[in-house]
Amino acid sequence: MxxxxxxxxxxxxxxxxxxxxxxxxxxxxxxxxxxxxxxxxxxxxxxxxxxxxxxxxxxxxxxxxxxxxxxxxxxxxxxxxxxxxxxxxxxxxxxxxxxxxxxxxxxxxxxxxxxxxxxxxxxxxxxxxxxxxxxxxxxxxxxxxxxxxxxxxxxxxxxAGITVWTPMREHGVKAGTRLAVVGLGGLGHMAVKLGVALGARVTVITTSPGKAEDARALGAHHVLLSTDPQAMKDAANSFDLMLDTIPRGHNVNPYLMLLGRQGTLVLVGALEPLEPIHGALLAINNRSIAGSLIxxxxxxxxxxxxxxxxxxxxxxxxxxxxxxxxxxxxxxxxxxxxxxxxxxxxxxx
Ligand SMILES: [Zn+2]
Ligand SMILES: [Zn+2]
Structure with missing residues (x-):
């Protein structure tokens, strides 16, 4: 000892x-x-x-x-x-x-x-x-x-790194994958860097316009403001994989709408109850919600x-x-x- x-x-x-x-x-x-x-x-x-x-x-x-x-x-x-x-x-x-x-x-x-x-x-x-x-x-x-x-x-x-790396590997992120990252904190910024390094087309989804420049500096190809209803509508059905790094209970329905066919939203931040999920948003496009732990x-x-x-x-x-x-x-x-x-x-x- x-x-x-x-x-x-x-x-x-x-x-x-x-x-x-x-x-x-x-x-x-x-x-x-x-x-x-x-x-x-x-x-x-x-x-x-x-x-x-x-x-x-x-x-x-x-x-x-x-x-x-x-x-x-x-x-x-x-x-x-x-x-x-x-x-x-x-x-x-x-x-x-x-x-x-x-x-x-x-x-x-x-x-x-x-x-x-x-x-x-x-x-x-x-x-x-x-x-x-x-x-x-x-x-x-x-x-x-x-x-x-x-x-x-x-x-x-x-x-932070392995928490986002595991679902990216599990869900086969590769060149051309349309990857969305919700939230730009410790996990989100790693998801952007790793997604870009794997060749994905990376979009950061954020509530704050002030983060757009930060996201691009980290290598993100696009930034989507979740507070902009028209931009959210235009982005419907457009992602293969979404890493949701928001660290608390929240409403995932607006994000589910953005997933394309067989698209998956992986929760890596929220370890608490979410707001109710609308079943139709999962049925349309055969979408999934998944979790991942380190x-x-x-x-x-x-x-x-x-x-x-x-x-x-x-x-x-x-x-x-x-x-x-x-x-x-x-x-x-x-x-x-x-x-x-x-x-x-x-x-x-
Ligand atoms: Zn930790
Ligand atoms: Zn064991």
């Missing part, structure tokens, strides 16, 4: 503050990682505030982790000390159920172990995340960061390799850990383009 510095909370609605935490002694297949950067996800804020009523305290958030290997257990074969590695939203699963065997670890029938606020499968201890100097993770849940990826900007691929380990590695090859990286604002409470306030106001990343070198005694 070892101890390290971290940032976290002991109770809901308290500001994040320095804590000293313990990391377990290495098991045979464990990798010890010194954390260099950690992205800041909306979920981090929700857990710190206990918005979902499921937070275990003390809570140390962070699941967009980039670091270097500092030690390995005797059974570890894929990593050596010094390797540049990443850890995303999960740190364990049963690895024996059909979901795990099909590389869909987030859907493990025994429940995946989240990187923070989960319970370790062996010790039962609460998992603590990446707002810390170090972390210890089982080898199968450690990802390799290709040398061509700038480690400062790689963290957000581990949650992604499996193999697919996350595929994403990192793809982003290295195509030099697709999130737009990030680097912060020191001491600025994290201010960053949460700004995130609540959507005042970030498009992801905060903590430079963990700022975490010192």
């Amino acid at each position: 070892s101890t390290c510095l971290a940032y976290g909370v002991h109770e809901a609605h308290a500001p994040l503050e320095p804590l000293r935490i313990e990391r377990r002694a290495l098991r045979d297949d464990d990798v010890a990682i010194a954390i260099d950067y950690c992205g800041v996800c909306h979920s981090d804020m929700h857990y710190v505030h206990n918005d979902w009523g499921t937070t275990r305290f003390p809570c140390v958030p962070g699941h967009e982790i980039i670091g270097r290997v500092t030690a390995v257990g005797p059974a570890v074969s894929r990593y050596r000390v010094g390797d540049r590695v990443a850890v995303g939203c999960l740190v364990d699963s049963c690895q024996g159920c059909p979901a795990c065997e099909q590389h869909q670890e987030p859907h493990c029938t025994q429940g995946m172990t989240p990187t923070y606020n989960g319970l370790d499968r062996i010790s039962g201890e609460v998992t603590l995340g990446g707002y810390a100097q170090h972390i210890v993770v089982r080898e199968p849940f450690v990802l390799r960061v290709p040398a061509a990826l700038d480690p400062r900007y790689t963290g957000p691929l581990l949650c 992604g499996g380990l193999q697919q996350t590695q595929e994403l990192l390799d793809f982003c290295a090859e195509h030099q697709v990286l999130p737009d990030c604002e680097m912060i020191d850990i001491q600025d994290i409470n201010q960053a949460f306030v700004r995130m609540e106001k959507n005042d970030v383009k498009y992801r905060f990343v903590i430079d963990m070198a700022s975490l010192k005694p």
Whole structure:
């Protein structure tokens, strides 16, 4: 066992503050990682505030982790000390159920172990995340960061990136796919960049005219203002796939109308009830609504390799850990383009 510095909370609605935490002694297949950067996800804020009523305290958030290997257990074969590695939203699963065997670890029938606020499968201890100097993770849940990826900007691929990458791969986005992205936050901006890199014709759908220029700067081919009734009417039946990144319950009916034959709307943001859906809008054009939750380990590695090859990286604002409470306030106001990343070198005694 070892101890390290971290940032976290002991109770809901308290500001994040320095804590000293313990990391377990290495098991045979464990990798010890010194954390260099950690992205800041909306979920981090929700857990710190206990918005979902499921937070275990003390809570140390962070699941967009980039670091270097500092030690390995005797059974570890894929990593050596010094390797540049990443850890995303999960740190364990049963690895024996059909979901795990099909590389869909987030859907493990025994429940995946989240990187923070989960319970370790062996010790039962609460998992603590990446707002810390170090972390210890089982080898199968450690990802390799290709040398061509700038480690400062790689963290957000581990949650925001994989959340939109998985449905794009699942639904076969390729050259010429008519892809719509609803919302232009952390997830939406990644969806635009990845969609463009896959060759899709990308349209950003937004309520705010002010975001049109931002969307085009990210590579979007078109911008559709959902507040413009004529523009929405003109865009009816015109998309193959739509990624809906709106992070709260909303009315999807105006978006469903925009889907062409066999078109699918994938929800990746809203984890709460939606307004009632009009059945006729699904029947017409044989449309579907689907969901998607982060992604499996193999697919996350595929994403990192793809982003290295195509030099697709999130737009990030680097912060020191001491600025994290201010960053949460700004995130609540959507005042970030498009992801905060903590430079963990700022975490010192
Ligand atoms: Zn996240
Ligand atoms: Zn499983």
